[in-house]
Amino acid sequence: MAPAADEILGIHLIADLAAQGPLDDPARIETMLVEAAAAARVRLLEVRLHHFGDGQGVTGVALLAESHISVHSWPERALAAVDIFVCGAHADPQAALEVIRAHLDATILRRLEVPRLGRP
């Protein structure tokens, strides 16, 4: 069944950040993702992390019962790309973004809110 005209299945916050925080530290990014999921009031299934080497970036994905949160970091440029895609009326993606912004000591360069799977 397609969603009704005024229904959406999820909200996807896209944010590009200029960050002074621990962009090359997978343990701190893992903690950040766990706290972001809690702030968003979603159920965390697992966090997966890849660190591309000393002083290099980290890819971190939190798989959620309500979709995902991802962070990709470029410490050499002090940049991070964040996606917070959450479904359900109870979820609070903006709270997750604020947790991530604070952990990374970041300024939001760009923020885009995309309704997913509703009418465009």
Next chain:
Amino acid sequence: MAPAADEILGIHLIADLAAQGPLDDPARIETMLVEAAAAARVRLLEVRLHHFGDGQGVTGVALLAESHISVHSWPERALAAVDIFVCGAHADPQAALEVIRAHLDATILRRLEVPRLGRP
């Protein structure tokens, strides 16, 4: 170092699909993600899958050296949400989307191409 004015670090394709294909089959979604990464000419780090139960949806994420590809499915609605976020001039996100569209026997309801970490 911030990117130059005309530089972007990645392209993020967002696509919402109406799909007749195997939205409740994690093994087929895993194969699809592997083939999508190959089509995009990116390096796959790992695929993680969660199946929410018989006849229910799947969350699948392909972690890439160049960011990620994710699929969330709702078989009860015949809908899927796809994200293809790839960095590097060699990557071809559209080719990955076409692989996913074909695997899921899908129509693209909405497609949005977001440059990441460049100037808005």
